[in-house]
Amino acid sequence: MKNGSDHGTKNVLVEFLLRLGDDRLILGHRLSEWCGHAPILEEDIALANIALDLLGQASAILHLAGDVEGKNRTEDDLAYFREATQFKNLQLVEQPNGDFAFTIARLFFFSTFNNLLCDVLQKSSYETLAGIAAKGFKESSYHLRHSKEWMLRLGGGTEESHRRMQNAVNELWRFTGEMLVFDEVETELQRLNTIPDLSTIASQWSGAAAAVLTEATIIIPFRQKDSGQAGNHAVSGSRHGFHSEYLGHLLAEMQILARSYPDAKW
Amino acid sequence: MNTSDETTLLERFKSRISAGEKIEPKDWMPERYRKQLIRMISQHAHSEVVGMLPEGNWITRAPSLRRKISLLAKVQDEAGHGMYLYSAAETLGVDRRELIEQLLSGQAKYSHIFNYPTLNWADIGVIGWFVDGAAIVNQTMLAKCSYGPYSRANLRICKEENFHKRQGYEIVATMAAGTTEQREMVQDAVNRWWWPSLMMFGPSDNESPNSAELLRWKVKLHSNDELRQRFVDLTVPQAQAVNITLPDSELRYDKKTQHWNFGKINWEEFWNVVKGNGPCNRERMAARQKADNDGAWVREAAVAYTMKQRMNR
Ligand SMILES: [Fe+2]
Ligand SMILES: [Fe+2]
Ligand SMILES: [Fe+2]
Numbered sequence: 001m002k003n004g005s006d007h008g009t010k011n012v013l014v015e016f017l018l019r020l021g022d023d024r025l026i027l028g029h030r031l032s033e034w035c036g037h038a039p040i041l042e043e044d045i046a047l048a049n050i051a052l053d054l055l056g057q058a059s060a061i062l063h064l065a066g067d068v069e070g071k072n073r074t075e076d077d078l079a080y081f082r083e084a085t086q087f088k089n090l091q092l093v094e095q096p097n098g099d100f101a102f103t104i105a106r107l108f109f110f111s112t113f114n115n116l117l118c119d120v121l122q123k124s125s126y127e128t129l130a131g132i133a134a135k136g137f138k139e140s141s142y143h144l145r146h147s148k149e150w151m152l153r154l155g156g157g158t159e160e161s162h163r164r165m166q167n168a169v170n171e172l173w174r175f176t177g178e179m180l181v182f183d184e185v186e187t188e189l190q191r192l193n194t195i196p197d198l199s200t201i202a203s204q205w206s207g208a209a210a211a212v213l214t215e216a217t218i219i220i221p222f223r224q225k226d227s228g229q230a231g232n233h234a235v236s237g238s239r240h241g242f243h244s245e246y247l248g249h250l251l252a253e254m255q256i257l258a259r260s261y262p263d264a265k266w
Numbered sequence: 267m268n269t270s271d272e273t274t275l276l277e278r279f280k281s282r283i284s285a286g287e288k289i290e291p292k293d294w295m296p297e298r299y300r301k302q303l304i305r306m307i308s309q310h311a312h313s314e315v316v317g318m319l320p321e322g323n324w325i326t327r328a329p330s331l332r333r334k335i336s337l338l339a340k341v342q343d344e345a346g347h348g349m350y351l352y353s354a355a356e357t358l359g360v361d362r363r364e365l366i367e368q369l370l371s372g373q374a375k376y377s378h379i380f381n382y383p384t385l386n387w388a389d390i391g392v393i394g395w396f397v398d399g400a401a402i403v404n405q406t407m408l409a410k411c412s413y414g415p416y417s418r419a420n421l422r423i424c425k426e427e428n429f430h431k432r433q434g435y436e437i438v439a440t441m442a443a444g445t446t447e448q449r450e451m452v453q454d455a456v457n458r459w460w461w462p463s464l465m466m467f468g469p470s471d472n473e474s475p476n477s478a479e480l481l482r483w484k485v486k487l488h489s490n491d492e493l494r495q496r497f498v499d500l501t502v503p504q505a506q507a508v509n510i511t512l513p514d515s516e517l518r519y520d521k522k523t524q525h526w527n528f529g530k531i532n533w534e535e536f537w538n539v540v541k542g543n544g545p546c547n548r549e550r551m552a553a554r555q556k557a558d559n560d561g562a563w564v565r566e567a568a569v570a571y572t573m574k575q576r577m578n579r
Contacts, residue, residue: 032326035318035325035338036318036557037322037560039565040565041348041349041352042349043561043564044342044345045349048345055331055334055338058331059332059335062331076331079331099560100561154564157567157568157570161563161567164563254327257327257329257387261445261447264447265440266330266440
């Protein structure tokens, strides 16, 4: 986008930026919960490192969303003063951390997606976004490498680690579908040439995820929309503010101080 | 090795120490020196790791994205400090796992300061200011100590601690200049952390069993009381600059000595916390034990995977 003056364009762009920013904010927050509690000190450091990258990306993207929106909202206003239904992150990233296998499998699924997305977005004609995506591409390449290594170790380690990894993948699978669906928001931005075509991401993601799962000797679940198994249906609606109950609790904790003293500077 | 050899080696060791040379891992050293260093370095490492918990307590509630990011980065640095220090201890012929097990069994100690709770956001600022500040005073000395790997680890750590302290003081200064509630939070945190921070340097040297030996070997270069005084002298003007009152009615500047005199420290409280009866000892140990137990299957999997990879090669 060359300028943000067109009203409708502005709205879709803000919407798209919120989706990007919120995914990174919420996953960064979840990963930060591990700090001090990881299986080994090296992993306290690695997970914090990844959380820091994601929170840094979130901060830059939400700042930009506030600028484009033009209502004087800062990245902190957007992070701390919105309600759960106004958040546009995937349900995938708001799920509690679970065990280490769950955390790693989620990180792997998201990082694979993030890396593909940033690779495309760094070619955007919208330069500010392209710059953020270029940084995100480098960072997510490391996140992907790190989580992939653990996918292989846990999948191929002991019987217990294999079982836990398979459970994690089974549990998480129903959250991955909506990650790969782009709607009228992205389509409109593509039409306006603000962002490049995203249509290859879904199949690339499926191929990349399947390759690692196979190497990790993990069985790839069916897309549950087709399987029709009760309770296993794919979730949807996150991008429009429909969430699991976990998000409200996460936000209650995250926002408590900022909201208790709205006039304070920290 | 016969006794005369041993005597020669000991004499050489002593003269190297007095010449200010660094002792390196492969050099001969008295068993006591090795033992004392393992004890000190591992306690220091454990303190860095347990120290992640009180501050980690506020990562998910930090009031802005900037503060969230800098706090997470700080706690991550402390994990890094733990790693450098475990590595420094390993040069003395122990392994990290052995040391961690000593921590988890309660056999090894860590700094008593981390057994106090973080109750409001200002605690994060005050910990950076006081606790990292006190650590800097101590570690600046240790960066000059006679054992090479420990000295270098401290040099590296000090750079980051300085950054932590600045960051903490900046939180304090911001809040102290903020709303009435924010000022109250800072004063409350200062009241709770001041005295325990003074205790961080340990009891007076005449009551500290290891001090004389450590000073002789130049593992320590200053007494606990000297270090404590330096910390007080540095901190009082910083408190005045942000209009915060330190909770000691006996605090007076002595023009003759050019030092700040301060009141009596409650050593009973200190020993009580060291013995395990501080406000959070149980919670800190439980958190470390839980992380270790929950992580056992992960560590086993990593080992098993590496073995399989090797066999396949
Ligand atoms: Fe990074
Ligand atoms: Fe440290
Ligand atoms: Fe520190």
